[in-house]
Amino acid sequence: MDWKDALPEIVTQPGSRLQFREPLAKHTHFGIGGEATAYIEVSTVSELAALARFHKQWDIPVAVIGRGSNLLVSDRGFKGISIRLVSELAKLEVDGNIVSVGAGLALPALSKTMSQRGLSGVEFALGIPGSVGGALIMNAGAWGSSFGDVVTNVTVMTDTGELVNLTHAEAKFEYRHSSLDTYFCVTGATLTLEPGDVDTITARMQTLFKQKVETQPFVEENAGCMFKNPPGDSAGRLIDISGLKGYRIGGAEVSTIHGNFILNIDNATAEDVLKLVAHIQQQVREKTGISLQTEVKRLGFD
Ligand SMILES: Cc1cc2nc3c(=O)[nH]c(=O)nc-3n(C[C@H](O)[C@H](O)[C@H](O)COP(=O)(O)OP(=O)(O)OC[C@H]3O[C@@H](n4cnc5c(N)ncnc54)[C@H](O)[C@@H]3O)c2cc1C
CATH class of the missing domain: 3.30.465.10 (Uridine Diphospho-n-acetylenolpyruvylglucosamine Reductase; domain 3)
Structure with a gap:
């Protein structure tokens, strides 16, 4: 028996949902990425436990996805089961x-x-x-x-x-x-x-939100800060002084508002983003001697 035939027997709870060949671009803030072999919205702890055992028994890779706001999914997608937690798990x-x-x-x-x-x-x-x-x-x-x-x-x-x-x-x-x-x-x-x-508390929350909206891009698809800040410095500043704001490869562009954000401005592929990441790392290293490490997680590149 194929694992794909056995999977529907596990996903039975009301509020849960199983979809084969689900485009993960729909579930990431970048709007980038190919299909997951299976995508499940899991609504109960017991069903999640059954999925954990299923993953072990069939040796199928599983990736839990939150809101996909810190995630770059490969253009080839993810050969496995991606899970999102809903209902009792939220x-x-x-x-x-x-x-x-x-x-x-x-x-x-x-x-x-x-x-x-x-x-x-x-x-x-x-x-x-x-x-x-x-x-x-x-x-x-x-x-x-x-x-x-x-x-x-x-x-x-x-x-x-x-x-x-x-x-x-x-x-x-x-x-x-x-x-x-x-x-x-x-x-x-x-x-x-x-x-x-x-x-x-509400005023403080709103002030912080306003500051964020004023200093970071919120319209175009992105995955937040692409790089971690090196100790005592800011990745955005280093990208800025390296002259990379607005630099574009394919459909991916360094934000002109905040250099640490890569935007999907025109149907960018994961490959466009990774080429841009490599270019930024190389330029920043050349100009400042600092090696930037990525903050955004990757899925499906193995
Ligand atoms: C516009 C914008 C602004 C942002 N601003 C900030 C900011 O100010 N500060 C900041 O820190 N980040 C920021 N981010 C990045 C992002 O929102 C955070 O890192 C957030 O915590 C990621 O949560 P997520 O649910 O989207 O995780 P995802 O992107 O879905 O996943 C991130 C990683 O966590 C894993 N994961 C998620 N949920 C689970 C789980 N339940 N169990 C096991 N593994 C799990 C995934 O497999 C993946 O490896 C921003 C992103 C955007 C798009």
């Missing part, structure tokens, strides 16, 4: 200042709801179009705050379908990095937020 529960949040929830929704509840700590996240899972994996952040700062515990699933509760220390949050990508899937987290005044 739930939010608030008990005083302790918040339990599913990995599938969108960060801007979390940020808005917390401000309405008078809870401070995730105001910076309104302008980050990712999911909680992606923010945990990446330790997403802005304006001096990082998601890991408010995380007390993280729940992950192993490839035998078991849930494991990790402490903040075990998640090993660093600048745009954590240790969580060694597990099958991140399913959620517990956050400890600071009680405060609704109006003050």
